[in-house]
Amino acid sequence: MLRRFTLPLVMLLLAYVLWVGSEFMELALGVAFFIFGMICLEDGFKTFAGGALEALLQRSTDRLWKSLTLGITSTTLMQSSTLVSLITISFVSSEMISLAAGIGIILGANIGTSTGAWLIAGLGLKVDIASYAMPILVFGVLLLMQKSKRVKGLGNLILGVGFLFFGIHFMKEGFTVFQLGFDLSAYSMTGIYGVLVFTLIGTLITFIMQSSHATLLIVIAALAAGQVSYENALALSIGASLGSAISAVIAGFAANLGGKRLAAAQVVFSLVTSLLAILLINPLIQLVDWMSGYLSIGSEDYLLKLALFQTLFRVLGALVFMPFISQVEALLIKVLRFVPKSIEQPIYIYPEVLETPSTVVVAVRKEVQHLFDNAFGLLARGLSLKRSTLESEESLSTAVKTTKRIFPLDVEDAYEEKIKSLHSEIVAFISEAQMRESTREATEELYVLRQASRDIVSAVKGMKHLHNNLSRYGLSANLAVRDRYDQIRLDLARLLRELQVLLAEEPSSTTALSLDSLRLAVQKASRTMTDELDEMIRYRRLTASIATSIMNDENYVTGIANNLISAVNALLTREVDETAEAFNLDEADIQQLMNKEVDSPLESLKS
Incomplete structure (x- = not known):
């Protein structure tokens, strides 16, 4: 309350002094x-x-x-x-x-x-x-x-x-x-x-x-x-x-x-x-x-x-x-150590859930999805896009192109407040559950969900590195540099939107194929970006140092994308009938499709 009146009081005092003392x-x-x-x-x-x-x-x-x-x-x-x-x-x-x-x-x-x-x-x-x-x-x-x-x-x-x-x-x-x-x-x-x-x-x-x-x-x-x-x-x-x-x-x-x-x-x-x-x-x-x-x-x-x-x-x-x-x-x-302003509290995991293996798995899956939701908001801000934009049908391409400023983001504080604390609660809860009598299937699913939680944490840590260069070059006056970072932001924004859509839908036999398609799209986009940068360096449209920074950031994006896809895969495909696993593509299948130079699946993600 006092701070609200400080400036007006100072200005009034100054006006009086200037009035009486020329x-x-x-x-x-x-x-x-x-x-x-x-x-x-x-x-x-x-x-x-x-x-x-x-x-x-x-x-x-x-x-x-x-x-x-x-x-x-x-x-x-x-x-x-x-x-x-x-x-x-x-x-x-x-x-x-x-x-x-x-x-x-x-x-x-x-x-x-x-x-x-x-x-x-x-x-x-x-x-x-x-x-x-x-x-x-x-x-x-x-x-x-x-x-x-x-x-x-x-x-x-x-x-x-x-x-x-x-x-x-x-x-x-x-x-x-x-x-x-x-x-x-x-x-x-x-x-x-x-x-x-x-x-x-x-x-x-x-x-x-x-x-x-x-x-x-x-x-x-x-x-x-x-x-x-x-x-x-x-x-x-x-x-x-x-x-x-x-x-x-x-x-x-x-x-x-x-x-x-x-x-x-x-x-x-x-x-x-x-x-x-x-x-x-x-x-x-x-x-x-x-x-x-x-x-x-x-x-x-x-x-x-x-x-x-x-x-x-x-x-x-x-x-x-x-x-x-x-x-x-x-x-x-x-x-001087971190003192969180408001620790994110778990919503679905609490001691009573530990009574049966089935309730443990359901609760942990929902809590990991809660963690993903927190990461979604943090990653959206890291891309300098509003969460509401990613959750709507608004053109992501237009939103990226019309960006006027890079949002300030203290990833370390946000990670401590919204991600790390919740991840720690999930890991501790799973450890407690595994000490109790459980079924083999429940134990395996908890292992997969714990890995999904780690993948989400890794994705947020990747944004910490990516945001540093986005702050420096995201609105660069060099159009070639700006275009590359716009593409990086657009690719990751489209992926986030598509993953949220998949999480909102009922899992089906095509869910695994959709995730594989997204994984293939990430690999294709990364290769395309690298080829473009090599060409720009050859024709001296970009300096090697800036091109290297963009390549490093593309690697961060690829890592973030793969971590998120793996996490969503763990959240969804376990709920699908095991016959759908026959459609899953392994790493060799993805590389084979990459070598055939198929059309980029990212086209399907355009708003």
Whole structure:
């Protein structure tokens, strides 16, 4: 209830402050421009995040020094540690990089944040930066009006730079005007109490604005205008680092298990770094003075000294933290474990069912079908299609072609919540049933149903890998890549629809043949996709690396499809008269039909 009224109250308070104190207007405008510029930069880089950025992250994290360097350079380039953290969290969550590698990137990103202070202190407040911002914005808007997604992304990047420049300009002017009416330097505090009070203020500012970059800009602009003393400005910059830890906690609430662990690591790092900076502030100030002489920084150039202080204490924190990354990783994995929000409960299996073998088999079959139903919804979302679409007679081809976004899906959390818990209950129930007196037929059927449960679990795990690349390439601007992934999504969606239809119908003597037809269709589609990719590589319509990714994903689809068909086969064909088994095709029969180049049975699945 309180959170619902927080934003309106903040906006009303801000409106009142701006109304009664015109001195705040330019200052607030500068902050707004700066933060909006960061948002534009993030949006721009997200446009290109589906290719080179992720590939770079994935290839450059096998050593700690590489992860650290990548964090520094990417944050320096983007001027947004938030975006780097979000991308890193997504990679740790999907297990594409280790938690230790993610921690290394976060350490580098924290060091990279200090480069913004150098740019602002060394250039932003000493040059008429607004004169450069105006033409930059003109070109940015022009690019933003184009149809190409990548051109628009470039336009967002250029706009971001322009608004950052404007933000710096108005912040500088705002503090100059603000100084005429107020003198904050009169509230300057010295000693340890001054350090603690202004560290707390810097923390609160960063928490409110959710940006340590914006806090540093305010601190540097205030220092340039004489509104804060040099010592208090140093404490404010320490608070900016500590405030980013609070932001990480908030981000961690919405993340999955991997994201929570990485956010916790960032909190620990920020706390350690800030504590070291507070305890060693006097030696660090002396070190800054000593190094300033070698770097040709004037003794009164407090702006560049502040930037140097920022870099030194963040590097110090990283150096102290780095030897213990393995221990921190092990501790976080041990302490932070998955706590399901709502465990899926069995519907059909309970102790009373164990009284007779026949009721056990019926109950387990229904529970496995319940598991399949859960997996059906999860797989549909993994394909970025609504469950209702798959369950209707709507054209799947149209639904795939008109997809506007890839649905976000935390497969690990969904698996733990909807699949693993139910599968564990099924396995435990079957084990309990097998300890009791039972018939040979019931024992065999329970064995088959347990394997069906495993097949469903394997299919969901396959979607975990498939969804990673669907998120990256599913809406690729390269039409050849988009078409291949559309075909992958369409084939699997058609299979899911057909399997659900079979489960809804009464089993008959043709059920086994229908499943064999689907199995043959899967093999045929896989071969067709491979042949098409080979041709595209030969004619250089696709790079070998992207084609390899598509081939790997086609293998995942084939595995998912075969697991689902096997599971449905176990659920249905046991209910059919044994004479139908004479029609079943074995693996040799399927391969023989494949070699005859029959028409693809997938045609029969078209909506």
